[in-house]
Amino acid sequence: MVLCTCGLQCVVRTSWTNRNPGRLFYSCPTYNSSFPFIGWVDPSMCDRSLDIIPGLLRTRDALEDGLALEQERADWEEHRANKEETRANQAELRAKMEEERAKKLRKYLIITWVLFASYVYLQI
Incomplete structure (x- = not known):
């Protein structure tokens, strides 16, 4: 157990600096x-590790950024496809409503003509 100068037990953390990665x-x-x-908890790394690890970390970060950008796109x-689909569905719904309205108007027109013809026939 390692104690800090403040008297509390130390915690173990990981360094991600270029000089001491990992x-x-x-x-x-x-x-x-x-x-x-x-x-330090562990001994220092060899010089080759100090050269390679930061490059690997930068490559990984660049790939993660690219992946995040692709996911965002x-x-x-x-979202755009869903919006277009919603618009198409709304247009289809409006067309169906107009068709139903036209059918109702045709029925009313037929009923009106039948009533008019009946009235004229009864007047003769």
């Missing part, structure tokens, strides 16, 4: 402490 270190558990670094395309 190294574990002891840190004060208090947020924004004046003792952010107490000491796919979401936008899906």
Whole structure:
């Protein structure tokens, strides 16, 4: 158990700096402490690792950014397709409503002509 200078038990954190990528270190558990670094948990890495790991991390970050951008674009395309589908469905619904209205008007016109013809026939 490693204690911080403030008296609390240290926590183990991971460094992601270019100089010490992936190294574990002891840190004060208090947020924004004046003792952010107490000491290393593991030994330092070889020089080759220090050259390779930051490049790998940058490549991974670039791929994740590209993937996020592609996902955002796919979401936008899906939203646009749904919007167009909704518009098409609304237009289809309006066309059906107009067709039903036209059928009703034809029925009323036929009934009106039948009543008119009946009236004229009865007047003769």
